[in-house]
Amino acid sequence: MNLFLRLVLLLLALAVAAVVVAAGVAATFVSKWASDIPDYRRLDSLTLGTTTRVYARDLSPLGSLTPALAGGARINRTLVTLEEISPYMIASVVTNEDRRFFEHYGLDPIGISRGLKKTLNNERVEGGSTLTNQLVKLTLLDDLGGARTPERKVKEWLLSLQVERSFTKEEILNNYLNAIYWGDGGAVELFGVHAAARAYFGKLPRDLNLAQSTYLATLVPSPRRYLDYKIQRGYMRSLLERMVEDGWVTRAQADAAWREKLQPRGWKVTYDATGNVKSAELVNRSATYLRAVTTTRAPHFMQQVEKELIARFGAERVFGSGGLNVYTTLDPQAQSAAELASRQAVVPQGATLGAVLLDPYTAEVLAMVGQKIEAGRPPPEWNNAVQGKRQVGSSIKPLLYTTALSTGLTQLHTEEDRPVSFPCSGCPDGEYKPQNFGGKFYHRDMTLREALNRSLNIPTLRLADRIGLPTFRGKLTELGFTPSRDSGLSLAIGTLETTPLMMAAAYAPFVNGGIWRQPRYISRVTTVSGQVLYDAANERQAQRRVWSPQVAYLGLDMLLGYVNDFRPTEGGFGWKARIPGWEVGGKTGTTNDVRDLWFVGATPTYVGAVWVGKQAGGTMGDKDYSGEVNPPIWRTMVMGALAGKPPRQFTVPDGIMYETAPFKRDVQIALVDPNYQGKTTVIERDNELPQLREASPPPSDATVKVNLDRRTGRLATEFTPPEFVIERRVRPEELPGYAPDPNPQPLPDDLPASLPAAAPKPPTDSPDGIPRAPQLPAQAGGNS
Known part of the structure; x- marks a missing residue:
């Protein structure tokens, strides 16, 4: 014992x-x-109080910026409060996901016990997680995935207790409804009740009835239930019974909801009189690829705004600390035109596009489309306008030709169009033997003007060899590009890789008199209380002179020639970009094996670029698309942006004369008058930005303070009410552009005090002869 x-x-x-x-x-x-464990206070970034709101240049809303979840998925950009959600929807989710939500403190002992029992019995574990647990898992612990590990559960419980101590039940439920995953919406995942309501029923969350609410609530545990409506009805019946038990709805309400002839988007369902399903057919699997889910206008432009904001202020300031008001450069009319052009674009099979439109005088981005827009579905997030670097083909040639003109050559300078070879260490037999597109040679001397009109490679390469690749690389660097140091002569015919945005920026100096400016998206940023954090009018924009006004105009004249000199029967490539009543210049580009198609063009008001190609790269076939695809897309975009505006003319600087083209009598070619006394070359001094060597001084860095009328963007007068007077810094040489309007129109007196002023119209002249708009929006080888 x-x-x-x-x-x-x-x-x-x-x-x-x-x-x-x-x-x-x-x-x-x-x-x-x-x-x-992560900081539970990060949930603050999901609340409405921290939403950053973004506005177009006319102050119309573009959308809101909200953070991505820990794993990279993005919650729906349209957040809603509980007051904006149907009570049926709230009751359905609480009953289905956490019936004791208002009784526990983050952990549900009954649910945990039930889960442990099933685990010990080797049964399928379900239930047990509270709404608070799920919210923590969806947001703060998303990087751990859905695996049921001790580490994840312990962290989940600890964070749930912290969240319950720091947030009210209403705040937790609100965040949960804005963050929960509701299925695949195509390019946009359906996060949040707003996205779900719009995707499945085309309604706002506040308009959901009991039947629709129970349908959505039963999708939460498994959105794939959408694919089998008959089985889903069983879950709905069970949920309605539990809602009656818990007192959320009456028996009569539940029975009425069951008899409702519910038609989730994409399904065609018939019912009998008692609410049982007779037949259910999924007639449109792509029904959840909805335009309604994309609640942000100009999504690719918004991406760039978000990146710039985070780079400037940090993610915490953008998504936390009360949120921001962001006033951008986007022009709604121009954006609508770009989107229309994208929808109507006829592109080779399997191809997409990227397009951008800039103000050439300020480099403000006015419109941006990063993909070919297809009806009924949001575009992919990848932005071809700024993210996809592609070989530019012959659209680079105007930059080379203008560089040559800046050395003293003229458009009448000739280069031979005959077979030629150049020494090349990496080429077969040590020689680079280029060809014109199609292998055709004219076997004669070509003026630069005609060579560009015909987009010939051989005269272009001879010209590049004449002026020297280092000279051309240097000019490309000034224009914002980063050409490879070991690039060969093929650089001159388009092996440079870049984006439509940067090509548009490189063409802007042709229009504005020779100044390159860094493109920008944001005019003004304030806190929700009105504190100004950033104002573009008070910051010196990155810019430099790359051409003299005369040389810039000579380059522009060549672009005008490319579009207008030759009719289609004469071999013209750019004629489809013509816009009645407007001067239009531009250049196409096609890379080897037809991998990339380009058109970059300019009017006196806008400069823009369109790229077409396959997203993953690759050839679009052996068809010659030169001038057929991109110019019409560009034309639709620019025509829409110009609609309602009176035609303007390009500004011709002093010292320009014209001669008749030797190859066509009705063509006039611009030249610099040999008697012109001004200097037309641009030089560099001691690594400074290139400056114009001319009689008048270049724009200085000095600024002066002036008082402006916020309603007009011009100098305030004695008639300007004090509440509309704002202080700005401008450069002295730009003061003429801010002069009060001699014929003022009546102005409204009810503008909100914190809103940015409109920019004045660009003046037609300035002290250095360059048409410039004052910066006051207070708010690879080429073929053709």
């Missing part, structure tokens, strides 16, 4: 020791995991 008792005591001691050791080990892991 004593022996048996000793054995029992020994076993008990061993058991106690094992428990103690296990508890110690568990405590060690719990302590380690507890020290490595």
Whole structure:
């Protein structure tokens, strides 16, 4: 007996020791995991109070910026409050996901016990997680995935307790409804009740009835239930019964909801009189690829705004700290025109596009489309306008030709169009033997004007060899590009890789008199209380002179020639870009094997670029698309942006004369008058930005303070009410552009005090002869 008792005591001691050791080990892991949990206060960034709102240049809303979840998925950009959600929807979600939500403190002992019991019985575990647990898992612990590991559960419980202590039940429920995943919406995942309501029923969350609410609530555990409506009805019936049990709805309300002839988008369902399904057919699987889900206008432009904001202020300031008001450069009319052009674009099979429109005088981005827009579905997030670097083909040639003109050559300078070879260490037989597109040679001298009109490679390469690749690379660097140091002569015919945005910016100096400016998206940023954090009018924009006004105009004249000199029967490539009543210049580009198609063009008001190609790269076939695809897209975009505006003319600087083209009598070619006294070359001094060597001084960095009328963007007068007077810094040489309007129109007196002023119209002249708009929006080888 004593022996048996000793054995029992020994076993008990061993058991106690094992428990103690296990508890110690568990405590060690719990302590380690507890020290490595994220900050629960990050949930603040999901609240409406921290939404950053973005506005177009006319102050119309573009959308809101909200953060991505930990794993990179983005919550729906349209957040809603509980007051904006149907009570049926709230009751359905609480009943289906956490019936004791308003009774527990983040952990549900009954649910946990049920889960442990099923685990011990080797049954399928379901339930047990509270709404708070799920919210923590969806947001703060998303990087751990959905695996049921001890680490994730411990962190989930600890964070849930912290969240419950720091947030009200209403705040937790509100955040949950804005963050929960509701299925695949195509390019946009359906996060949040707003996206779900719009995707499945085309309604706002506040308009959901009981039947629709129970349908959506039963999708939460498994959105794939959408694919089998008959089975889903069983879940809906069960949920309605539980809602009656819990007192959320009456029996009569539940029965009426069951008899409702519900038609989730994409399904065609017939019912009998009692609400049972007779037939259910999924007639449109793509029904959840909805335009309604994309609640942000100009999504690719918004991407760039968000990136710039984060780079400037940091993610915490953008998504936390009360949110921001952001006033951008986007022109709604121009954006609508770009989107129309994208929808109507006829592109080779499997191809997409990227397009951008700039103000050439300020480099403000007015419109941006990053993909070919297809009806009924949001475009992919990848932005071809700024992210996809592609070979530019012959659209680079005007930059080379203008560089040559800046060395003293003229458009009448000739280069031979005959077969030629150049030494090349990396080429077969040590020689680079280029060809014109199609292998055709004219076997005669070509003026630069005609060579560009015909987009010939051989005269272009001879010209590049004449002026020297280092000269051309240097000019490309000034124009914002980063050409490879070891690039060969093929650089001159388009092996440079860049984006439509940067090509548009490089063509802007042709229009504005020779100044390159860094493109920008944002005019003004304030806190929600009105504190100004950034104002473009008070910051010197990155810019530099790359051409003299005369040389810039000579380059522009060549662009005008490319579009207008030759009719289609004469071999013209750019004629489809013509716009009645407007001067239009531009250049196409096609790369080897037809991998990339380009058109970059300019009017006196806008400069823009369109790229067409396959997203993953690759050839679009062997068809010659030169001038057929991109110019019409560009024309539709620019015509829409110009609609309602009176035609303007390009400004011709002093010192320009004209001669008749030797290859066509009705063509006049611009030249610099040999008697012109001004200087037309641009030089560099001691690594400074290139400056114009001319009689008048270049724009200085000095600025002066002036008082402006916020309603007009011009100098305030004695008639300007004090509440509309704002202080700005401008450069002295730009003051003429801010002169009060001699014929003022009546102005409204009810503008909100914190809104940015409109920019004045660009003046037609300035001290250095360059048409410039004052910066006051207070708010690879080429073929053709």
